[in-house]
Structure formats: C-alpha cells, structure tokens
Amino acid sequence: MENAARTAPAAVIVAIDGPSGTGKSSTSRAVAAKLGLSYLDTGAQYRAITWWMLTNGVDVTDAAAVATASAKPVIDSGTDPSAPAITVDGQDASGPIRTQEVTSRVSAVSAVPEVRTRITELQREIARAAGGGIVVEGRDIGTTVLPGADLKIFLTASAEARAARRSGETKGADVAATKEALIKRDAADSGRKTSPLAKADDAVEVDTTDLTLDQVIECVVTLVEEKRAGK
Ligand SMILES: Nc1ncnc2c1ncn2[C@@H]1O[C@H](COP(=O)(O)OP(=O)(O)OP(=O)(O)O)[C@@H](O)[C@H]1O
Numbered sequence: 722m723e724n725a726a727r728t729a730p731a732a733v734i735v736a737i738d739g740p741s742g743t744g745k746s747s748t749s750r751a752v753a754a755k756l757g758l759s760y761l762d763t764g765a766q767y768r769a770i771t772w773w774m775l776t777n778g779v780d781v782t783d784a785a786a787v788a789t790a791s792a793k794p795v796i797d798s799g800t801d802p803s804a805p806a807i808t809v810d811g812q813d814a815s816g817p818i819r820t821q822e823v824t825s826r827v828s829a830v831s832a833v834p835e836v837r838t839r840i841t842e843l844q845r846e847i848a849r850a851a852g853g854g855i856v857v858e859g860r861d862i863g864t865t866v867l868p869g870a871d872l873k874i875f876l877t878a879s880a881e882a883r884a885a886r887r888s889g890e891t892k893g894a895d896v897a898a899t900k901e902a903l904i905k906r907d908a909a910d911s912g913r914k915t916s917p918l919a920k921a922d923d924a925v926e927v928d929t930t931d932l933t934l935d936q937v938i939e940c941v942v943t944l945v946e947e948k949r950a951g952k
C-alpha cells in the first residue's frame with residue numbers, strides 16, 4: 722500500500738480551452754481516458770442550464786429573468802471520460818442539450834454573470850473532488866475557473882477547418898452556414914464582459930488546423946506526462 726502510494730502518479734489538473742470546433746471535447750476525453758483522469762465538459766453544463774431555461778419558459782434574451790432563474794435547476798455532471806453524462810433535475814439531458822436551438826441560444830445564457838457564478842462553483846467543486854486528477858475543457862478554465870491548473874492548453878484551428886469538421890458530423894450540412902454560426906458564437910463568447918473566451922497567459926497554444934485528432938491527443942498526452950515528470 723505504502724509502495725502504491727509512492728509510485729502512483731501525482732494528481733494533475735489540466736485546463737483545455739479554445740473556440741468552438743477546435744477539438745476540445747474529443748481531445749480532452751481521449752487524454753483523460755488514456756491517463757486515467759476524470760473529465761469535465763463545461764460547455765455541457767452551460768448547454769444544460771440553457772435547455773432548462775428554454776423548457777421552463779424563461780425568455781433567454783432577458784438577462785434579468787435568466788439571472789433570477791439561474792439557481793433553480795439541479796445540474797449533475799458525470800466525470801467518466803468513457804461515458805460522459807449530464808442530468809438536469811434528475812433527467813438525462815445529454816441528447817436535448819445538443820439541439821440547434823440550444824446551440825444558438827447558449828451564448829446569451831452563458832454571458833449572464835449569475836449563471837457563470839453558479840456554474841463556476843459547480844466546476845470547482847467537481848475539480849476538487851476528482852482525487853486522481855481531471856481534464857476540464859471549456860472557454861475560461863485556465864483564466865477564471867482553475868487559474869492554478871497544473872497545465873493549460875489553448876486549442877485553435879482555422880474557421881474553415883472547424884466548419885469542415887462540424888459539417889462532417891451532419892449529412893448534407895452547409896459548410897458556409899456552419900462557418901458563419903461558429904464565428905458568431907465565438908464572437909459572442911469572446912466579447913462578453915464576464916469571463917470571456919480567452920487564452921491564459923501561461924497556456925500552451927496548439928494550432929490543430931493541420932493535425933489529425935490522434936496527433937493532437939498525442940501532443941497533449943506528452944505535455945501532461947512532461948508536467949508530471951516535472952520537466
Ligand atoms: N484535429 C482534428 N482533425 C479532424 N477532426 C477533428 C480534429 N479534432 C476534432 N475533430 C472533429 O471535429 C469535431 C469537433 O470536435 P470537438 O467536439 O471535440 O470540438 P470542441 O472544441 O469541443 O467543440 P465545441 O466547443 O463546439 O463543443 C468532431 O467531429 C471531432 O471528431
């Protein structure tokens with residue numbers, strides 16, 4: 722037992738941020754699974770609260786109404802990278818949070834300071850509870866949620882590459898419209914006053930435009946291993 726404690730790798734907290742479609746979720750899940758770490762998709766939490774607002778008749782364009790309602794939904798996030806899960810008031814929300822309606826409304830809800838305070842607290846609690854270490858991905862993890870993270874990564878990719886990736890997920894998708902929607906969401910997320918999408922000063926930037934997903938995963942695994950080895 723004593724031996725196991727001596728040889729177990731140190732718990733590591735990894736923050737992965739970046740714009741939409743840069744590969745944050747795919748990379749974070751795979752890295753967490755490979756290294757035996759927990760995984761948290763913070764975008765899913767903002768999507769979940771947005772879905773709750775929409776299904777409970779809250780006008781998501783009314784920031785005051787969103788702020789008032791923000792404490793009501795109970796959001797639970799799973800942290801197993803092989804089975805990401807999210808419930809709202811005990812109901813599985815993993816499907817509904819991916820609809821086009823939620824995607825087009827989430828930036829308005831996530832810009833409301835009361836929403837961010839609530840969700841940030843949840844995220845910090847989850848990271849504290851992850852004894853073996855965790856990969857947390859989002860937009861403001863390195864700058865605001867976990868500024869003391871052991872390793873911060875900021876993924877980027879050209880808008881063209883990101884639109885092509887996203888369009889590849891849906892048969893017959895219009896790449897130009899997808900690109901426009903990505904750019905619009907990034908502008909809203911980068912332009913909000915509270916905790917905007919931004920690269921932390923001490924984050925390692927990885928441009929994934931010309932990399933395969935496997936190459937990005939390998940690159941991040943190496944960075945985590947180097948960090949664990951104290952390099
Ligand atoms: N390097 C890559 N090369 C090709 N395809 C990739 C690469 N990285 C991710 N993808 C694909 O791009 C799509 C978007 O990836 P992913 O969902 O991981 O991005 P994201 O940054 O989490 O996006 P969002 O912030 O919008 O949730 C997925 O279909 C994924 O398989």
Ligand SMILES: Nc1ccn([C@@H]2O[C@H](COP(=O)(O)O)[C@@H](O)[C@H]2O)c(=O)n1
Pocket residue numbers: 741763764765767768827828829831832858859860861862906910
């Ligand atoms: N740390 C974060 C993570 C996400 N958001 C907001 O949620 C939206 C959805 O994120 P996805 O990663 O699931 O696409 C995103 O557009 C942001 O509005 C955030 O604010 N902070």
